[in-house]
Structures are given as C-alpha cells and as structure tokens.
Amino acid sequence: MNTNARQYGDLATQLITESRRSTSTDTLLKYNDVLVRSIIREQRQLETILEASLSKVPPNNIDPQKHPDILLYQTMISRNKRCLLAYHNHRLERLKDLFWTVGGALPLLLSTSSATPGGQPGVDVRSKLSPHEVDFLRSYSASLLTFRSGVLATEEVDLFAPISRPPKDLHVQVRVIRDCGVIQTEVGALDFKKGQRTLVRRGDVEHLIVQGYLEEV
Structure with missing residues (x-):
C-alpha cells in the first residue's frame, strides 16, 4: 500500500x-x-x-x-x-x-x-x-x-477612534511617549516631542493614542 x-x-x-x-x-x-x-x-x-x-x-x-x-x-x-x-x-x-x-x-x-x-x-x-x-x-x-x-467631514466623529471607552470630553491632556513629529491639529501644527504634555482636541490625536505615540493623562 x-x-x-x-x-x-x-x-x-x-x-x-x-x-x-x-x-x-x-x-x-x-x-x-x-x-x-x-x-x-x-x-x-x-x-x-x-x-x-x-x-x-x-x-x-x-x-x-x-x-x-x-x-x-x-x-x-x-x-x-x-x-x-x-x-x-x-x-x-x-x-x-x-x-x-x-x-x-x-x-x-x-x-x-x-x-x-x-x-x-x-x-x-x-x-x-x-x-x-x-x-x-x-x-x-x-x-x-x-x-x-x-460623510463625516462636518461631524465631531473620529472614524478611527476606539469604541471601548467612549470619550466624555472633546479635549484631552496627553503625554508624548514617542516622538511623532509635526501634526496638523485644529489649532495649527504641533510638534510632539517625547515627554511633552499638552491639551489637544481628542479627534486630532486619537489615532496617535491608539498607535502608542501619546498617552492620555
């Protein structure tokens, strides 16, 4: 066989x-x-x-x-x-x-x-x-x-934001974990450098939080 x-x-x-x-x-x-x-x-x-x-x-x-x-x-x-x-x-x-x-x-x-x-x-x-x-x-x-x-251009919605914890505020205090360069935000261009803390619009940086560049504080 x-x-x-x-x-x-x-x-x-x-x-x-x-x-x-x-x-x-x-x-x-x-x-x-x-x-x-x-x-x-x-x-x-x-x-x-x-x-x-x-x-x-x-x-x-x-x-x-x-x-x-x-x-x-x-x-x-x-x-x-x-x-x-x-x-x-x-x-x-x-x-x-x-x-x-x-x-x-x-x-x-x-x-x-x-x-x-x-x-x-x-x-x-x-x-x-x-x-x-x-x-x-x-x-x-x-x-x-x-x-x-x-479709979402006029809405306060971030399509790529996580849904496990719905945001309570439009702005969030973040700390930079890794350098991510200049990011265009609602108030203009911001240069996120490691260790920096800043208050930004959540929708502008939500994807950076998800990717691990920023940490919400």
Whole structure:
C-alpha cells in the first residue's frame, strides 16, 4: 500500500486547519501561496475529469444513482471552492482587525514592525501578506479615508477612534511617549516631542493614542 497516496480534498482540509490554528493562537500566519496554488491545480484536474465523465452521458439525462462519479466530482469541486473562500475571508477579517488595532495607520501596519490585535509590537505583518492582500488593505484604507473626509467631514466623529471607552470630553491632556513629529491639529501644527504634555482636541490625536505615540493623562 502506498502510504504517500493523497485523496482529493486533503489539501483543502490542510488550508482550513491552518485557519483554525491562526484563530486558536491569535496570530496571522504567512499566506500559504504554495498550498493555494496546489488546490487550484487540483480544481483544474477535477474539472477535466468531470467534463470527461459528462461527455459520456446524454445531455439532460444525468441520474445520480447511475452516475455517482459525476456527483462525487461536483461535490469535491464545490468543497474545494468553499475552503478557498473561507481561508481568504478569514485572512481578510484578520487584516481588518489589525488595521483597526493601529488606528487606521496603514503605513504603520505595513512597516517592518507593527502591532498585533493584542497590542504586542514587533510583528512583521508585511512579509506575511500576499500582493493581493496588500492591495486590499490599501483599497480598504482609501475607502475609509474617502468616507471620513466626505460623510463625516462636518461631524465631531473620529472614524478611527476606539469604541471601548467612549470619550466624555472633546479635549484631552496627553503625554508624548514617542516622538511623532509635526501634526496638523485644529489649532495649527504641533510638534510632539517625547515627554511633552499638552491639551489637544481628542479627534486630532486619537489615532496617535491608539498607535502608542501619546498617552492620555
């Protein structure tokens, strides 16, 4: 017996197992391009086999009881497709979580060292993404910025602010934890230097608080 034999559908199962491991460890695993491409090749093989089986059956006269192989191939193709969609949807949801974790700061998220959903620094997110996932994040960020500058332009609402603790005041006293350079605020440009304390409009610096540059005092 060949112990290296592999059944159709095994690769898709590996992909779902990887997504479950990512969820259980609360980490973003590297995009498995090799496995995804292997499943796509398997899909093409199954489609070729299915077409060959269908060519032997009169049109509109397919009886599942007489042709169980056709039903089997259709089921395997459908299952592989669902697994591929579930894997990619799972990753996109995690990317959106990471995006909001850093307060919508896409350059920070795609930098060499970024934050995790748990707020732990030092994770190289960019190296774990496929080119299409990077494009998704850029499009997602651009859409949100367009929405914020349009629909919310006249509202006292910060789209990228956290909602765990709703703000009570429009202004907040902050202390600079890390130098973040000159920031344009409602009262003009402010140069935030480490150790400095200042009273600013919350909406102007909320994203810096989320990213860990400022600390509310």
